[in-house]
Amino acid sequence: MSNAEQHLEHLAEMRSLMERSTRFLSLSGLSGVWAGLCALFGAAYHRMVTEAEYLNQYADILVEKSEKASRDGFEVALISTALTVLIAALAGGWFFTARKARQRGERVWDASSRRLLWALALPLITGGIFCLALLYWRLVGLLAPATLVFYGLALFNGSKYTLRDVGSLGLLEIALGLSGMFVPGYGLELWAIGFGVLHILYGAWMYVKYDGGLLDLRRWTCARGN
Amino acid sequence: MKDIITHLNPVFDHRxxxxxxxxLSVNDWVDYNTLKELLNLTDGNLASHMKPLEAAEYVEYRKQFVGRRPQTTYAATEKGKAAFKEHLDALEHLLKMNTGK
Known part of the structure; x- marks a missing residue:
């Protein structure tokens, strides 16, 4: 091997070390796909519940039950659906990412993943409290766009410490959320696009790009064909 | 040509x-075990490569206790970062000349 080739090899290795020591690269595309599916199911479920709730409310007014009681019921249902979706998405996301880390021989919990989580946490916690304030002031219409905006900010912030593609996903979420603030009445639809469709698209794209997803798929179809 | 070789720092003459x-150039402080795992080295190996870097004052270390276990963390000094940059520049120059031929 010539001297130049050796230097080139060293440079490639140094580059990889710099990446690996600062970025958490085991983030799995499947985590995104899973989170997207959870969001779509959650949104569909919420749509069903609110439609039933609407009929109930009508019945409540007929029997002169207070409007406030049914509104509280709506908020409890909204928050519990949202929490269930969040927990399911995080648990599945953790599962796929931990699996990928194992396959790559890396640890899930190390300096780079801690840094990533911290970068995500600050905008997310701020956004969470902001949304509680929206609920408190009954500005329910701004809830869905606000979650999108803060989630987008968190992703953009976190993209410094993980796969770069996460940054453009963050920008899309922010754009979606901001436009939702001026178009009232489509909160759930925007939310389903932002957390559902975009997650699935990005997750699938990242799965193909970084996880060798296409190879897996080809192997899988070959195995089934035989 | 001779000029470039003098810019290649002998302290860095090992992968x-x-x-x-x-x-260390892209992180603030990195502990010994993380370095060991990242570079895929044994204890003795990492220590022996750390010594010349310490001697040249390119890295500094801190020893502290995490719980009961002593932990050593390392950082690159300003001098070390400058020397590393100079070394990389020289490498780049060398490679450019090589491909230019």
Missing amino acids: NRLGIMSV
Whole structure:
């Protein structure tokens, strides 16, 4: 091997070390796909519940039950659906990412993943409290766009410490959320696009790009064909 | 040509030392075990490559206790970062000349 080739090899290795020591690269595309599916199911479920709730409310007014009681019921249902979706998405996301880390021989919990989580946490916690304030002031219409905006900010912030593609996903979420603030009445639809469709698209794209997803798929179809 | 060779720093004349400096140049403080795992080195190996870097004052270390276990963390000094950059510049120059031929 010539001297130049050796230097080139060293440079490639140094580059990889710099990446690996600062970025958490085991983030799995499947985590995104899973989170997207959870969001779509959650949104569909919420749509069903609110439609039933609407009929109930009508019945409540007929029997002169207070409007406030049914509104509280709506908020409890909204928050519990949202929490269930969040927990399911995080648990599945953790599962796929931990699996990928194992396959790559890396640890899930190390300096780079801690840094990533911290970068995500600050905008997310701020956004969470902001949304509680929206609920408190009954500005329910701004809830869905606000979650999108803060989630987008968190992703953009976190993209410094993980796969770069996460940054453009963050920008899309922010754009979606901001436009939702001026178009009232489509909160759930925007939310389903932002957390559902975009997650699935990005997750699938990242799965193909970084996880060798296409190879897996080809192997899988070959195995089934035989 | 001779000029470039003098810019290539002999302290960095090993891939593991280049590796150590790479990690330290993009991180604030890195503990011994993380370095060991990243570079895929044994205890003795990492220590022996750390010594010349310490001697040249390119890296500094801190020893502290995490719980009961002593932990050593490393960082690149300003001098080390400057020397590393100069070394990389020289390498780049060398490679450009090579491909230019």
